Amino acid sequence: xxxxxxxxxxxxxxxxxxxxxxxxxxxxxxxxxxxxxxxxxxxxxxxxxxxxxxxxxxxxxxxxxxxxxxxxxxxxxxxxxxxxxxxxxxxxxxxxxxxxxxxxxxxxxxxxxxxxxxxxxxxxxxxxxxxxxxxxxxxxxxxxxxxxxxxxxxxxxxxxxxxxxxxxxxxxxxxxxxxxxxxxxxxxxxxxxxxxxxxxxxxxxxxxxxxxxxxxxxxxxxxxxxxxxxxxxxxxxxxxxxxxxxxxxxxxxxxxxxxxxxxxxxxxxxxxxxxxxxxxxxxxxxxxxxxxxxxxxxxxxxxxxxxxxxxxxxxxxxxxxxxxxxxxxxxxxxxxxxxxxxxxxxxxxxxxxxxxxxxxxxxxxxxx
Numbered sequence: 001x002x003x004x005x006x007x008x009x010x011x012x013x014x015x016x017x018x019x020x021x022x023x024x025x026x027x028x029x030x031x032x033x034x035x036x037x038x039x040x041x042x043x044x045x046x047x048x049x050x051x052x053x054x055x056x057x058x059x060x061x062x063x064x065x066x067x068x069x070x071x072x073x074x075x076x077x078x079x080x081x082x083x084x085x086x087x088x089x090x091x092x093x094x095x096x097x098x099x100x101x102x103x104x105x106x107x108x109x110x111x112x113x114x115x116x117x118x119x120x121x122x123x124x125x126x127x128x129x130x131x132x133x134x135x136x137x138x139x140x141x142x143x144x145x146x147x148x149x150x151x152x153x154x155x156x157x158x159x160x161x162x163x164x165x166x167x168x169x170x171x172x173x174x175x176x177x178x179x180x181x182x183x184x185x186x187x188x189x190x191x192x193x194x195x196x197x198x199x200x201x202x203x204x205x206x207x208x209x210x211x212x213x214x215x216x217x218x219x220x221x222x223x224x225x226x227x228x229x230x231x232x233x234x235x236x237x238x239x240x241x242x243x244x245x246x247x248x249x250x251x252x253x254x255x256x257x258x259x260x261x262x263x264x265x266x267x268x269x270x271x272x273x274x275x276x277x278x279x280x281x282x283x284x285x286x287x288x289x290x291x292x293x294x295x296x297x298x299x300x301x302x303x304x305x306x307x308x309x310x311x312x313x314x315x316x317x318x319x320x321x322x323x324x325x326x327x328x329x330x331x332x333x334x335x336x337x338x339x340x341x342x343x344x345x346x347x348x349x350x351x352x353x354x355x356x357x358x359x360x361x362x363x364x365x366x367x368x
Contacts, residue, residue, distance in 0.1 A: 042184045043207040045113040048249055049074055049177055055252040058225060062256045063103035070252070073103070077110035079173035080163065084115045086173075087161060089142060091116030091180045094190060096135055096143035098122045098153060101231055101257045104163045106245070108144045109235075113188050113207075116180030120190045120202075121241075123234050128155060130200070138190050138202050184208040191238050203238075213242050214250050221335060221359075223278070225252030228332075230276040232262035232285070239339045239361065244280050253278075264289050268328055275330030283343040286336075290347045294321050315353045322354025333357060 052074035059067040068076075089095065095112045097119050099105045112119040120138050122131050134140070135158055143160040145153045153160040163170075189205040229248050233240040248255050256274050260266040262285050271279075298317050299305045307313040326333060339361035351358045 042211055043113070043182060043186075044188055044210055044246075045110065045177070045207075047207075047211055048110060049114075051250060051252070055225060058252055059254045060249065061103045061106050062254060063101075064257075064259065066103070067254075068103050068106075073106060074110070075175040076170070077107050077114055078175050078177050079170045080107055080111035081114035081178050082173035083166065083170050084111055084117070084142075084161075085178055085180075087142070087159075089115045089117050091182055092186070093117040093142070094120050094138045094140045096120045096122050096131075096138075096140040096156075096158070097235075098124065098131070098143055098145040098149055099163075099235075100124060100146070100148075101234070101259065103257075104146060105235055106249075106255075108163055109245070112144070114178055114180070116182045116186070118187045118190055118204075120192075121235050124149070125234070128152070131156060134192050134200070134202070138192075182207075184211075189241070191241070210242070210246060214246050217243065217247060218251070223247055223251040223253055227251070227253040227277045228274060229253055229255045229278040229280075230258060230271060230274055231255050231280070232258045232267065233280055233282065233340075237340060239337075240280055243337060264293060271329045271333075273330075275332045277332050278335045278337070279329075279333065280337045280339070282340040283338055283347070284341070286338060286351075287344050287347050289325075290344075290350055294325065294350070297321070318350050318353040319355060322351070322356045325354070326356065335359060337361060 052070040055070040057069045057071060060070045060073045061068045084095075089112075093116075095117050097105065097108055097112075099108060109119050120134065120140055122134060122143070126134075135143070135156060140158055142158055143153050143156055145160055145162055146164045147162045150162065153162075184207045186206060187204045188207045189210060191203045191205065192200040193203065194200065227248070229244060231240065231244050233244060235241055235245065237244075244255065247253075256270075256276065258266065258270050262281070267285070267289075298321060299308050304317070308317060329336075334357050336356065336358040337360075338358060343360060348360070350356075
């Protein structure tokens with residue numbers, strides 16, 4: 001399947017609320033009117049299994065140019081779950097994930113949940129001592145990785161399995177769900193904080209927690225099966241895991257992985273090819289694009305520098321530049337989420353005055 005075959009038009013968001021521009025010093029808070037209460041026996045693995053039946057052949061993940069349908073992704077995750085159980089994984093275990101952005105990451109997460117265990121992301125950028133600290137603190141019993149990280153996982157104090165090296169074993173397993181016993185209040189995700197305020201802390205999220213997050217978020221931002229999300233952030237970000245993984249999977253949307261660092265030279269060509277409707281970013285990405293590609297053009301001549309000093313003319317220049325940026329990003333973007341750190345005031349002013357479809361999310365990992 002080509003990229004163009006999934007680039008359908010996007011329905012407008014009929015439930016989106018309009019916010020008036022805030023007065024100086026004020027903030028506008030928009031959120032759901034209520035928090036979804038979990039249904040009896042509601043677990044994320046079963047939640048996804050039901051959705052996989054509904055969306056079936058629709059593309060769930062596009063990784064390395066290879067599309068995985070919802071049916072394929074669910075079936076492969078079931079097979080891997082059976083193999084994990086054979087290897088000794090039990091309900092309640094904690095399983096570390098040392099993986100890059102790829103379809104294997106989705107398969108591993110779903111497989112761990114289907115085996116009744118909880119997944120613990122280990123960012124590939126983490127130093128070895130931090131990984132060991134997390135493994136010991138969370139009582140991780142196994143690490144799932146890929147052969148490219150074989151030397152790194154071999155130095156960790158727990159057994160490991162390489163999802164790509166075990167591909168032939170996985171393929172021999174049944175595609176039916178293993179259906180482990182488990183409660184919706186069972187922990188399925190342990191996310192560690194960045195450690196900027198001290199020793200990293202593990203935040204334990206249950207199946208019910210995550211499903212509530214997903215359904216509550218969808219009351220604020222509509223996502224449909226026609227959406228295309230370009231994933232550029234590591235999964236250990238709670239931001240990326242919830243909005244970049246769980247929400248697309250709950251709505252039948254498609255996730256495209258950018259397998260290179262998200263700098264302008266790789267990000268812009270990918271956006272022009274995929275024409276995403278949604279992107280999640282950290283401030284650094286859009287700040288670099290603004291300072292390297294946009295601002296130099298805004299002040300490229302003496303006349304422009306003069307016009308840029310006055311708010312009315314600056315706003316016009318920002319609107320023109322923002323329209324060009326939107327077109328450069330594929331022309332169909334309707335949600336550009338920014339979070340994880342404070343956004344530069346200068347860059348936010350550009351996005352706001354340019355009427356770019358951005359949204360800023362704040363929140364500590366502990367409040368997930």
